[in-house]
Amino acid sequence: MKILHTSDLHLGKNLLEESLYEDQKEMLQQLINIVINKQIDVLIIPGDIYDKSIPSTDAVNLFNNFLEALTTLKVDVLIISGNHDSRDRLSFGSNIFNKLNIHIVTDYRGEIYKFYKDDVVFYMLPFIKPFHLKHIVAEETYEKITSSNEMMKWILAREKIDKSKKNILLAHQFVINKGEDIDFSLSESATNVGTIDAIDVNLLDDFDYVALGHLHRPQKIKRDTIRYSGTPLKYSFSEASDNKSMVIIDTSDMSLEFLPVAPLRKLRVITGTFDSVMKMEASDDLIKVVLEDDTLLVSPMDEIKKRFPNALSLSFASKNNSTLDDINNIDISKEASPLELFNEFFKLQHDRTLTDDEQKYLETLINNLEEE
Numbered sequence: 541m542k543i544l545h546t547s548d549l550h551l552g553k554n555l556l557e558e559s560l561y562e563d564q565k566e567m568l569q570q571l572i573n574i575v576i577n578k579q580i581d582v583l584i585i586p587g588d589i590y591d592k593s594i595p596s597t598d599a600v601n602l603f604n605n606f607l608e609a610l611t612t613l614k615v616d617v618l619i620i621s622g623n624h625d626s627r628d629r630l631s632f633g634s635n636i637f638n639k640l641n642i643h644i645v646t647d648y649r650g651e652i653y654k655f656y657k658d659d660v661v662f663y664m665l666p667f668i669k670p671f672h673l674k675h676i677v678a679e680e681t682y683e684k685i686t687s688s689n690e691m692m693k694w695i696l697a698r699e700k701i702d703k704s705k706k707n708i709l710l711a712h713q714f715v716i717n718k719g720e721d722i723d724f725s726l727s728e729s730a731t732n733v734g735t736i737d738a739i740d741v742n743l744l745d746d747f748d749y750v751a752l753g754h755l756h757r758p759q760k761i762k763r764d765t766i767r768y769s770g771t772p773l774k775y776s777f778s779e780a781s782d783n784k785s786m787v788i789i790d791t792s793d794m795s796l797e798f799l800p801v802a803p804l805r806k807l808r809v810i811t812g813t814f815d816s817v818m819k820m821e822a823s824d825d826l827i828k829v830v831l832e833d834d835t836l837l838v839s840p841m842d843e844i845k846k847r848f849p850n851a852l853s854l855s856f857a858s859k860n861n862s863t864l865d866d867i868n869n870i871d872i873s874k875e876a877s878p879l880e881l882f883n884e885f886f887k888l889q890h891d892r893t894l895t896d897d898e899q900k901y902l903e904t905l906i907n908n909l910e911e912e
C-alpha cells in the first residue's frame with residue numbers, strides 16, 4: 541500500500557500582505573497529480589488544513605475543489621484537525637464525505653477513530669489538549685492529566701494495538717525526543733508550540749509510522765518513521781532555505797520516498813547593497829530584501845518593487861540591533877537639544893555619527909519644526 545503524507549496546508553494563508561491563493565491552488569494540483577502518477581492508495585493530512593479557524597472564502601473554495609477532485613480518484617483521504625482548524629467548521633459535511641472515501645476527524649470521544657484498509661490500521665487523533673478530556677473522563681482522573689504527555693499516555697493506554705497489523709498514527713502534536721534539537725520555523729508561531737505541550741516520542745513505540753503535523757520544517761523524531769512532513773510550501777522567510785517535500789510510505793517494506801513540490805513562485809531572501817540589488821535579474825518571486833548600505837536611502841522599496849513586484853519585506857543588515865530597551869535608556873530628561881538626542885539615537889541604530897550633510901539637513905528640519 542502506498543500512502544502519501546503531507547500536512548499543514550494552511551489554506552488561506554497570507555505571506556505578510558500577499559495572498560498565496562494561486563500558489564496554494566497550484567500546490568493542490570500537484571498534490572493531486574502525485575496521487576494519480578504515484579498510484580497513491582491513502583492520502584493522509586494530519587492537521588492545519590486551514591490557516592484560520594474562520595477560513596476565508598478563498599480558503600474554503602480551495603478545499604472544496606480539492607476534495608471534489610479527490611472524489612474522482614481511487615484514493616482514501618484521511619484528515620484530522622490541527623490547532624489552526626475550527627473543529628466544527630472542518631467537520632462540516634464529514635458524514636457525507638465519509639461515503640465518498642474522505643474521512644475527516646475533528647473530535648476525540650474516549651477512543652481514537654480508526655480507519656481500516658487491508659492490513660493497515662490508521663489511528664486518527666485530531667489536535668487535542670488536556671482540557672478537551674474534561675467531559676470524557678471522571679473528575680479524579682482528569683485532575684491527574686496535567687500535561688499533554690499525561691494526556692497522550694492516558695489516550696494510548698485505552699487502545700489495544702494489534703501488532704499483527706501495520707499501525708499508523710495521525711496526530712497534530714508537539715512530539716519531542718529528549719536531548720534532540722527541534723527545528724522550528726517562524727510560520728508555526730512559537731506560542732502555538734509551547735514546550736509544556738511536549739509529548740515524549742517513546743510513547744509512540746507501538747506504531748509502525750507516525751504521521752505528524754504541527755511543525756513546519758520536515759523532520760524525523762527519534763526514527764525515520766516518526767516524522768513531520770512539514771508544510772508543502774514555504775510560509776515564512778525563515779524557511780527560505782528549507783527543502784519542502786511530501787512523503788510516500790510503502791507499507792510493504794516501510795520505505796520512504798520524498799517528493800519535492802515546485803512552487804508557483806519561489807520564496808527567497810536577497811542580500812546586497814541597493815545598487816547591487818537593482819542589478820539583479822528581475823523576478824516575480826516572493827522576496828525579502830536585506831540591504832547592506834550604510835547610508836540612508838529615500839524610499840528604496842519603491843524602486844525595488846519596479847524590479848521585484850513581489851518584494852514583501854525590507855530590512856537593513858548593517859543596522860545595529862538596538863532593542864527597545866536601548867532606546868528607552870537614552871536619557872531624554874537631560875539638558876540636550878533635539879539634534880543631540882537624535883544623534884545619540886542615530887548612533888545606536890547605525891553605529892556611526894551623522895555626516896555633515898545629514899547633520900545640516902536635520903538642523904534645517906528641526907528649525908522648521910520649531911518655527912511652526
Ligand SMILES: [Mn+2]
Binds near residue numbers: 548588622624728754
Ligand atoms: Mn501548522
